[in-house]
Amino acid sequence: MSRIGKKPVAIPSGVSVTVGASEVTVKGPKGQLSLAIPNMCKVTQEGAEINVARIGNDKPMRAAHGTTRAHLNNMVKGVTDGFTKDLEIVGVGYKAEAKGQTLTLTIGFSHPVTFTAPQGITIETPEPTKIKISGIDRQKVGQIAAEIRGVRPPEPYKGKGIKYIDEYIERKAGKSAVGSGS
Numbered sequence: 001m002s003r004i005g006k007k008p009v010a011i012p013s014g015v016s017v018t019v020g021a022s023e024v025t026v027k028g029p030k031g032q033l034s035l036a037i038p039n040m041c042k043v044t045q046e047g048a049e050i051n052v053a054r055i056g057n058d059k060p061m062r063a064a065h066g067t068t069r070a071h072l073n074n075m076v077k078g079v080t081d082g083f084t085k086d087l088e089i090v091g092v093g094y095k096a097e098a099k100g101q102t103l104t105l106t107i108g109f110s111h112p113v114t115f116t117a118p119q120g121i122t123i124e125t126p127e128p129t130k131i132k133i134s135g136i137d138r139q140k141v142g143q144i145a146a147e148i149r150g151v152r153p154p155e156p157y158k159g160k161g162i163k164y165i166d167e168y169i170e171r172k173a174g175k176s177a178v179g180s181g182s
Helices: 059-080 138-151
Strands: 016-019 023-028 031-036 041-046 049-054 083-090 095-099 102-106 113-116 121-127 130-135 161-164
Touching: 016 041, 023 059, 031 059, 041 059, 049 059, 059 083, 059 138, 083 138, 095 121, 095 130, 102 138, 113 138, 121 138, 130 138, 138 161
Parallel strands: none
Antiparallel strands: 016 023, 023 031, 041 049, 083 130, 083 161, 095 102, 102 113, 121 130
8 A cells, every 4th residue: 555645635624625527626725727637546535534545456556546646735735825836046247037928038148038937937037137926726837937047057167157055066166176187
């Protein structure tokens, strides 16, 4: 039995869950999310808990069991609290500016890079070198953060680029550290 899959998902007050034959819908104060249930799992609601069970013991069924429960838990957390990812821009003259759903990055290219956030994702710039991405769908928030970071990933010599706030960039020594070759 999956250790993650057998744990029930607690439903806090203010959140309503609708379990259908092939889909689960979660509504909360921040919005609504839905998940298609794989045919290998069975989802039931008992009081203020959601339980996930699998119908067999094959490897794909065991994998879908824990994954489905984790997705349901993330949906409940998302509609109550939401998810955020923080990025930091390192480099002289590098900055970001958010206007509405558009993020403009000035990061050392010959042109500014614009990025438009999809529906349900909010991008803010509390400081010119900080980017805050928030939303109710954990997967979307992480994907958008990864795409923005991918525009200019941090380089290992000076650390310039876009990085996650808690990311550690291991630095490399430059050519001068090797020694003179004469």
